[in-house]
Amino acid sequence: MHSRLKYVVFFAASAAAPVFCTAGQDALSGTFWPDAVFARGGFSATSPHNDAREFRLGADWFWRLPADTVGDFIVSPGVELSLGYFEANDEGAFIGGVGPALVVGYKGFPVFIEGSVCATYVSRHTFGPLNIGVDFQFTSGLGFVWQVTERFSVAYRFQHMSNASLSENNPGVNLHVFSATIRF
Numbered sequence: 001m002h003s004r005l006k007y008v009v010f011f012a013a014s015a016a017a018p019v020f021c022t023a024g025q026d027a028l029s030g031t032f033w034p035d036a037v038f039a040r041g042g043f044s045a046t047s048p049h050n051d052a053r054e055f056r057l058g059a060d061w062f063w064r065l066p067a068d069t070v071g072d073f074i075v076s077p078g079v080e081l082s083l084g085y086f087e088a089n090d091e092g093a094f095i096g097g098v099g100p101a102l103v104v105g106y107k108g109f110p111v112f113i114e115g116s117v118c119a120t121y122v123s124r125h126t127f128g129p130l131n132i133g134v135d136f137q138f139t140s141g142l143g144f145v146w147q148v149t150e151r152f153s154v155a156y157r158f159q160h161m162s163n164a165s166l167s168e169n170n171p172g173v174n175l176h177v178f179s180a181t182i183r184f
Contacts, residue, residue, distance in 0.1 A: 034059035035184060040082070042159060042177030051089060052130070052173050054159075058082030060101060060181075076103040080116045088173070089128030096121050097139050105145075112145040120161060125169075133167025141177065155179045 037059050044052040062078035078101045086095040099118030105111070120137040143157025155178070162172035 033184065035062045035078070036060040036181050038082075038179050038181040040084075040177055040179035042175035044088075045158065045174040045176045051087075052127075052175065053087045054084060054095065054175055054177070056082040056084030056095065056097075058084075062101075062103070072107045074103070074105045074107060074112075077101070078103075080118060082118070086122055087127070088130045091124075091127040093127070094121075094123040099139075103145065110147040112147065113142070114145050114155060114157065115142040116140070125167075130171065130173075131169045132161075132171065132173065133163045133169035136166065137161050137163050143177070145181075151183045153181045153183070155181065 037057070039055075039057055041055045042053065058081055060078050060080050062076045079098065080101040081098045083094075083096045086093050097118035097120035099116055101114065101116040103112050103114045105113065117138065117140045120139040122132065122135050122137055125132045125135050139159060139161045141157040141159035143155055145153050145155040147153045157177045157179070159175045159177045160172060161175075163170050
């Protein structure tokens, strides 16, 4: 029963997160449209899982804060939602996640720091010899964004996925991840 409860909570939070994010959008405009969409792909950063790969499509919703700057810094909190494909040892699975995101930068400088921590569901937990323990994982990432134009950016992040010791098997998977983002 305990394992079912965590999945119910995870899916309820996943469904509700974008709704709560729209509360920060332009004064009750009622739109559900994301602030940005992205394509993200990565490959394993560490052994022994050197053939792990991931591809995700996702969206970001950022709060429109009246004063979203601190001095000359830009601070944008939000929520990230993504769906995709994870593969290791030639075995693949659905992957999806939702969680808080933060972008911090300096006014007028095109490079930003971005990070997120997402509750993640993987449709299986064994990939040949790799056993990530349970289907419920946590994915955290930290990296840099280059704002190429007002609406387009590219990014690199180091990403770590593990089950935070919810299972005895908790090897963690580290990835180098690259992305392209379109902002609306």
